[in-house]
Amino acid sequence: MSGWTAADIPDLQGRRAIVTGANSGIGYHTALQLARHGAAVVLACRSAERGQAAFDRIRAAAPGADLTLGSLDLADLASVRAFAARYGDAPLDILVNNAGVMALPRRTTADGFEMQFGTNHLGHFALTGLLLPALRAAASARVVTVTSGVAWSGRFRFDDLQGERRYSKWGAYGQAKLANLVFARELDRRVPEITSAAAHPGYAATNLQEAGPKMAGNSVMAKAMVLSNAVVAQPAAAGALPSLYAATAPGVEGGACYGPRLLQFRGSPAKVVTPPQAAKAGLGDRLWQVSETLTGVTYTPAPA
Numbered sequence: 646m647s648g649w650t651a652a653d654i655p656d657l658q659g660r661r662a663i664v665t666g667a668n669s670g671i672g673y674h675t676a677l678q679l680a681r682h683g684a685a686v687v688l689a690c691r692s693a694e695r696g697q698a699a700f701d702r703i704r705a706a707a708p709g710a711d712l713t714l715g716s717l718d719l720a721d722l723a724s725v726r727a728f729a730a731r732y733g734d735a736p737l738d739i740l741v742n743n744a745g746v747m748a749l750p751r752r753t754t755a756d757g758f759e760m761q762f763g764t765n766h767l768g769h770f771a772l773t774g775l776l777l778p779a780l781r782a783a784a785s786a787r788v789v790t791v792t793s794g795v796a797w798s799g800r801f802r803f804d805d806l807q808g809e810r811r812y813s814k815w816g817a818y819g820q821a822k823l824a825n826l827v828f829a830r831e832l833d834r835r836v837p838e839i840t841s842a843a844a845h846p847g848y849a850a851t852n853l854q855e856a857g858p859k860m861a862g863n864s865v866m867a868k869a870m871v872l873s874n875a876v877v878a879q880p881a882a883a884g885a886l887p888s889l890y891a892a893t894a895p896g897v898e899g900g901a902c903y904g905p906r907l908l909q910f911r912g913s914p915a916k917v918v919t920p921p922q923a924a925k926a927g928l929g930d931r932l933w934q935v936s937e938t939l940t941g942v943t944y945t946p947a948p949a
Contacts, residue, residue: 648906648913651678651886654893658683660907661737661783661857662793662892663776665717665769666744668695669845674885677703677743679892684710684739689728689751691718691744719744719768721755722940736927737779739892742769742825748814758939759807766824767940773832781947786839788832789891791901792825794909797920799823803931824932826902826919831929833899838947840899843919847905847912849884857926869912879911890914 666672667688691694705711718724799819829843904917
């Protein structure tokens, strides 16, 4: 049995989707397949130039696709608020929180947050909260938040979330990816009228792997990442399958995580085991309260 593929995505005519970081890699292939199967897709991208290039590629691959290019910088809460305001309250069926940065030298966002935690988690936390009315307006909305196998090594340092006293680029990445996983679980618990799940791509070839070394000026490591992607990684299109499964397949379990079947490394998507620290009692509550305080975005209860 070959397992679930993009050919198994159901007809999505009449459904609306937003994919963050849709200009390249996993986000691009997620947006492409949603569009090919009939969804109206908003490509939420930081770079207008790269976003337009992705828009044109998807339009060429899926003639007649209903596409919109949206400007979104998850490292700037003003940009997040502006994007959500432009989208409005039209029913939103699928939100894929995909965009992210990985293993960067320490940088800060426009709001002063450590870049990896600020972009990967806080930006998506704020975006999802601001789009909550639109998600609630859909008949059976899903939110998919992309995490990583590196979440297994993640630990929260609530006394130094922004890495101001001590910073490790991989430690910060693990914390951010664990936050993605905990957020997906907690969102499903707090907002039961939508289905929230996590997904991770396994080891997929994207530009993430070489971005960090390039920023650090380490050309040798950047070249090593390119070589590793070519030899070991599965294609980005395969890495997008867990996200697509979580967003569209019947029977997806809220709060669960979906990843590659083979050792969570590669292969067709399936429900996967998650790190035990993600289920630690009280962790979701603590992360939620910190995230609301830092972003200023509060998730209001559904109208009675």
